[in-house]
Amino acid sequence: MTQRPSxxxxxxxxxxxxxxxxxxxxxxxxxxxxxxxxxxxPRVTGADNWARLYADDQAHAALGRTLLIMVLSWLVQTPLxxxxxxxxxxxxxxxxxxxxxxxxxxxLSTAAIALLxxxxxxxxxxxxxxxxxxxxxxxxxxxxxxxxxxxQYVPFHTLLYQGAARAVPPALYEAAxxxxxxxxxxxxxxxxxxxxxxxxxxxxxxxxGSLTTFDTVLIxxxxxxxxxxxxxxxxxxxxxxxxxxLGYASTIGVLLMxxxxxLSLIVLRATGFRAMSSQQEGV
Amino acid sequence: xLRRSRPRFLRLCALALAAGALAACGxxxxxxxxxxxxxxxxxxxxxxxxxxxxxxxxxxxGTAKLETFANDPYKQKLxxxxxxxxxxxxxxxxxxxNLKEYVDAGKVADLTPLLAENPGLGEAFLPNVLDxxxxxxxxxxLPMRGMQPVVLFYNKEVFAAAGARPPGTWEELLALxxxxxxxxxxxxxxxxxxxxxxxxxxxxxxxxIGGTEVFRAVKGKPEGWRHPAVLESMTRLKxxxxxxxxxxxxAGVGYDLGGASTILAQGKAAMHLMGSWExxxxxxxxxxxxxxxxxxxxxxxxxxxxxGDPRNLVGNPANFYSVSAGLSTVDQAKKFVAxxxxxxxxxxxxxxxxxxxxVSGLADKLAKAPNAAYTSWLYEQVRAxxxxxxxxxxxxxxxxxxxxxxxxxxxxxxxxxxQQFVDxxxxxx
Numbered sequence: 001m002t003q004r005p006s007x008x009x010x011x012x013x014x015x016x017x018x019x020x021x022x023x024x025x026x027x028x029x030x031x032x033x034x035x036x037x038x039x040x041x042p043r044v045t046g047a048d049n050w051a052r053l054y055a056d057d058q059a060h061a062a063l064g065r066t067l068l069i070m071v072l073s074w075l076v077q078t079p080l081x082x083x084x085x086x087x088x089x090x091x092x093x094x095x096x097x098x099x100x101x102x103x104x105x106x107x108l109s110t111a112a113i114a115l116l117x118x119x120x121x122x123x124x125x126x127x128x129x130x131x132x133x134x135x136x137x138x139x140x141x142x143x144x145x146x147x148x149x150x151x152q153y154v155p156f157h158t159l160l161y162q163g164a165a166r167a168v169p170p171a172l173y174e175a176a177x178x179x180x181x182x183x184x185x186x187x188x189x190x191x192x193x194x195x196x197x198x199x200x201x202x203x204x205x206x207x208x209g210s211l212t213t214f215d216t217v218l219i220x221x222x223x224x225x226x227x228x229x230x231x232x233x234x235x236x237x238x239x240x241x242x243x244x245x246l247g248y249a250s251t252i253g254v255l256l257m258x259x260x261x262x263l264s265l266i267v268l269r270a271t272g273f274r275a276m277s278s279q280q281e282g283v
Numbered sequence: 284x285l286r287r288s289r290p291r292f293l294r295l296c297a298l299a300l301a302a303g304a305l306a307a308c309g310x311x312x313x314x315x316x317x318x319x320x321x322x323x324x325x326x327x328x329x330x331x332x333x334x335x336x337x338x339x340x341x342x343x344x345g346t347a348k349l350e351t352f353a354n355d356p357y358k359q360k361l362x363x364x365x366x367x368x369x370x371x372x373x374x375x376x377x378x379x380x381n382l383k384e385y386v387d388a389g390k391v392a393d394l395t396p397l398l399a400e401n402p403g404l405g406e407a408f409l410p411n412v413l414d415x416x417x418x419x420x421x422x423x424x425l426p427m428r429g430m431q432p433v434v435l436f437y438n439k440e441v442f443a444a445a446g447a448r449p450p451g452t453w454e455e456l457l458a459l460x461x462x463x464x465x466x467x468x469x470x471x472x473x474x475x476x477x478x479x480x481x482x483x484x485x486x487x488x489x490x491x492i493g494g495t496e497v498f499r500a501v502k503g504k505p506e507g508w509r510h511p512a513v514l515e516s517m518t519r520l521k522x523x524x525x526x527x528x529x530x531x532x533x534a535g536v537g538y539d540l541g542g543a544s545t546i547l548a549q550g551k552a553a554m555h556l557m558g559s560w561e562x563x564x565x566x567x568x569x570x571x572x573x574x575x576x577x578x579x580x581x582x583x584x585x586x587x588x589x590x591g592d593p594r595n596l597v598g599n600p601a602n603f604y605s606v607s608a609g610l611s612t613v614d615q616a617k618k619f620v621a622x623x624x625x626x627x628x629x630x631x632x633x634x635x636x637x638x639x640x641x642v643s644g645l646a647d648k649l650a651k652a653p654n655a656a657y658t659s660w661l662y663e664q665v666r667a668x669x670x671x672x673x674x675x676x677x678x679x680x681x682x683x684x685x686x687x688x689x690x691x692x693x694x695x696x697x698x699x700x701x702q703q704f705v706d707x708x709x710x711x712x
Contacts, residue, residue, distance in 0.1 A: 037681075038362040039388040058689075123532035124542050124551070136476065136535020138696055224476050225534035226692040241359055243685035 025257060031250035038244050049251040058227065059252060062235040065142060069231060070210035072146045073153075077206055081154050082199070085161020086191055099162075106155040114219035117148045135221055138228040145217055145229050152216065153209070157202045164198035165191060200271045204264050211260050232256060318346035319615045321604070322361065322371040325351045329428060332632040336623040347372075347619055365390045370607045372616035378415035378424055378603050379678035380502070385605070386423055392606040392613055394422045397621050407625040411671040412641035415600040424603030425620045429559075429638030430665050431599040433483045436561055437554045438547055439579045441468055445553075449581045453491075453519065456584050460528045463553045469530040471523075472552035474538035478688035479676055481695050483556050484523075486597040486675055487583040488516035494590035495670045501708075502678065508708040512590070517694070517701035519586075524695060534696060541568055548572040556583070558598055562657050563637050580657065582664065596665060597672040601641040634658070641665070686711055 032049055034042035053059055088099045105113065120126050121144065123133035134144040172190050181189065214233040217223065223230035223238065230238070233256060240249030323333050330351050337349045350371070352360055358381070364370045365385055376382050385391045398405040405413070408426055416424030437449050445466055450456035463470040474480045489497055493512025500507035523529075530552075536542040544561065546552040548569035555561065562580070566573045585593035604624065606616045623629055625642050633640045634652045639661050649659045665671060676684040690707050693699045699707065 037384065038359075039366045039384065039390065118537065118540065121535070122540065122542055123535040124546050133532035133535040136532045138534075138698075222476065224478075224692060226696045226698060227689060238685060243682040244362065245682050 028250045028253050028257075031247055032254050034247040034250075036246045038246055042247060045247065049248045052248060053251050053255065058230075059232070059235060061227065062230050062232045063255075065229065066211060066213075066232040068142065069146055069149070069213060070207055072143070073149055073210045074203060074206050076146065076150050077154055077157060078199070078203065080150070081157030081202065082161050082195070084154070085158040086165045086187070086195075088158060088162045089165035102158060103155045105152050106159075108152075110152070110215045111219055113148065113152050114216050117144075117151075118220055136225050138225050141221055141225060141228040145220060148220060149210075149213060149216055153206070157206065160198055160202050161195060164195050168194045196271075200267065204267050207267060208260050208264055211256065211263065318348050319372040319612045319619055321347055321349045321616075321619065322364075322374040323349060323351050323427075324357055324375050324602070325353050328636045329633070329638070332629065332636060333427075335632065336626065336629045337619075339626065339628065340619050340623055343622075345615060345619060347615070365607070370610070372610055372612040373604045373606050373620060375427065376424065376603050376605055377599060377673070377677040378601075379673040380680045380684065381677060382416065382423055382603070382605060383418055384680055386418055390608055391423050392608040392617065394425065394606065394617065394620070395420075397617055398422065401621050404621055404625075407643055409641045409643060409665060411668055412600040412665065415671065415673045416603045416605070424605040425624050426601035426641035427604045427620075427624050428602040428640070429633060430601050430641050430661070431558045431560060432596040432661065432665055432668075432671065433487065433556060433558050433583070433598040434561070434580050434661070434664075435554060435556050435583055436547065436565075437579045437581065438550055438552070438577060440577045441550045441553045442579070449554075449579060450584045451581075453488075453584050453586045457523065457526065457528075459553070460523070460526050464527060468550070469546065469552040470528050470554060471530075472536075472543040472547045472555040473529040473533040474536045474543035475529065475533035475692075475695055476535055476537045477539075478692045479674070480538055480543070480557070481691050482675060482688065483558075483597065484520055485516065485691060486672060487556075488520055488586070489513060490595050490597060490670075490672055491583070491586040491591045491593065492516045492519070492589040494592075495595065495672065498672065498675065498678075505683070505709050505711050508705050514701055514705050517704055521694075521701055524697070529695075534692075544568055548578075559639070559661055562654070566637075566654075580660070592669045594664075594668050595670045595672065596668045598674060599677070600665075600671045600673055639665075683711065 031042060033044060033046060035045045035048070036042035084102060088095060088102070108116070118135065121128060121133075121135050123129060123136050128134065132140070134140045168191060172194070173186055176186050176190055212233055213231065214237065217229055217231055217234055218237070221229045223234045232252065236249050236252040236256065239245050239252060321333075321337060323330065330349075333351075334349050337347045340347050357375075361371075361374060361376070365374075365388070370390065376385075382391065409430075412426055412430060413422065416422060416426075435449070441463075442449065445462050445468075447459055447462055448455075450459055460470040486498075489512060492515055493510060497507070497510045497512045500510065501513075538544075538557075541564075543552070543555055543557075544564055545568065547555045548565060562573070562578070565578055572578055582593065582596075604620045606613060606620060610616070630640050630642050630645070631648065634645070634648055637654060637658070639645075639649065639658050645662055646659065649655060649662050652658060672678075676688055678684075679687065687708060690699060690704055694701075694704045
């Protein structure tokens with residue numbers, strides 16, 4: 001067995017993590033039991049905020065929207081990113097140029113992307129003017145948000161899959177070709193299993209990322225029209241920094257934190273990631 | 284491996300935490316410099332004028348310093364600062380419910396004695412504007428920027444083509460909706476992705492129908508929303524929405540992107556209810572439209588039979604400087620607001636920048652300034668208004684205002700009936 005690095009290596013990261021992640025989380029958890037408007041001292045109200053969260057229809061609806069965005073984003077982004085990534089790992093003509101084009105959205109800041117799409121979808125002057133007002137229609141707004149998020153993040157996940165697909169040993173494909181496996185069979189029986197861990201990592205990033213999606217929606221729709229795109233993090237922000245109910249906003253924050261942690265644990269467990277088995281077993 | 288080393292880990296973490304806490308203490312530094320700090324909102328045009336007023340004060344022996352902040356984070360920043368031991372000496376605000384929260388927390392100095400000590404100070408400003416910074420008879424702020432009532436703008440060319448006149452009453456407005464729909468022009472532009480544009484309609488209608496008392500009762504307790512005038516005004520508003528007064532797609536239009544203003548200037552919409560800044564906005568965005576005098580403006584229509592005075596205004600009476608209570612710089616800060624805000628040089632500079640300050644006796648000065656037709660009209664509107672209602676979202680406590688705006692957006696989308704709107708607001712709190 002090889003010598004493992006000492007625990008001291010983790011110390012700097014751990015200190016920062018404690019100071020800037022654990023400590024604020026503890027403080028927020030404490031605040032969730034208070035009423036605080038930002039002026040003066042927080043007033044302890046026991047479990048009032050939690051009772052309110054339990055009964056708050058708006059928060060429930062916001063949670064529902066968050067989960068919907070999460071599921072839709074995953075369903076749309078995963079196949080797109082997987083196929084594009086595997087394709088981009090190959091050596092076709094024009095691949096480099098096209099890959100660079102696909103990569104463009106990742107180079108823009110979120111604010112720029114949201115403003116860009118807002119202008120593109122303007123009901124009076126946008127691409128769909130006079131036909132559709134996707135951001136002004138409560139039925140369409142949430143799906144439009146998913147579309148924009150997809151546009152923004154598929155390049156990143158494509159990059160992950162491209163890297164992983166390039167790491168698949170060519171010998172596997174050569175052997176399969178000798179055995180007479182077609183393009184589809186090679187993808188199904190070699191590429192896909194070899195990308196298993198990448199699918200998991202990418203999915204965790206997508207799911208947890210969707211849970212905290214915020215800036216795109218804030219700028220693109222502000223949660224509107226009405227409350228059609230008011231997702232949970234935005235609901236927390238509006239409660240905390242527009243309504244100045246910082247105690248209740250903290251309660252929503254804790255809920256988000258618990259959901260995020262639970263989600264990544266569930267994904268890791270369900271996919272057997274903890275076993276950390278080698279991807280190249282049997283090579 | 285991990286298990287074995289845990290105790291040492293924890294000790295080290297505790298050490299790191301302690302170091303961090305010490306470092307945090309170190310940064311707060313020596314509190315409270317001697318000078319007066321003045322906080323204002325960032326504005327490329329107005330900040331230099333405000334800086335000049337600070338310089339003028341300093342030449343007379345003061346030690347003031349102007350600090351400016353971007354619009355969005357300002358409210359958060361101000362709240363944190365006022366809750367801390369190191370607040371600004373004088374700070375920009377909108378009056379109303381926001382100011383009330385700070386007053387209730389004991390953070391704001393009472394400026395009423397200042398009026399007694401400085402004869403003429405009270406009379407220097409328009410009284411109905413000062414009212415927005417008055418709470419329980421005490422004054423907590425003095426106006427420092429222009430007045431911003433909400434005005435019904437219209438496109439004169441579109442009206443002329445339809446042979447129509449701007450509406451004087453609510454019935455005329457409804458009739459105009461049909462006129463313009465028949466001509467394929469959107470009757471009213473509305474930037475409905477932001478609830479405050481929709482709020483202007485609700486505010487004016489309630490004021491015209493129920494008078495000023497109804498909203499005053501709401502401020503005291505949410506049950507006040509059950510006043511029949513609220514239901515009636517929301518019912519009338521629903522009629523306007525359902526008849527297509529605002530077109531179909533208003534919920535996706537944003538004011539900041541210029542959507543609503545542009546369709547008015549291009550003649551795709553006939554009217555636009557907006558704050559007085561719309562004029563300056565149009566001047567910047569569609570200068571030709573303003574210069575060929577196609578932009579018209581009238582007061583919000585009267586509602587015959589309503590209790591409210593049709594001369595009443597809603598909007599932002601002004602922005603105010605308030606003074607923090609309990610600082611060593613209170614007297615200096617009071618002196619600053621008492622001497623600088625109606626200083627002739629300051630007032631003239633604001634007028635030259637296109638603002639209409641809330642200062643008494645400006646009619647002559649405005650008549651000589653650029654855009655005289657508009658600013659003189661605006662000044663006269665405010666001067667003659669028996670009551671100038673501060674925008675509800677500024678006048679209510681932040682938490683109620685946020686709830687109101689959400690409900691209003693749902694109402695405009697047709698998801699809440701007038702009765703459901705009333706019920707939602709009345710049962711809150």
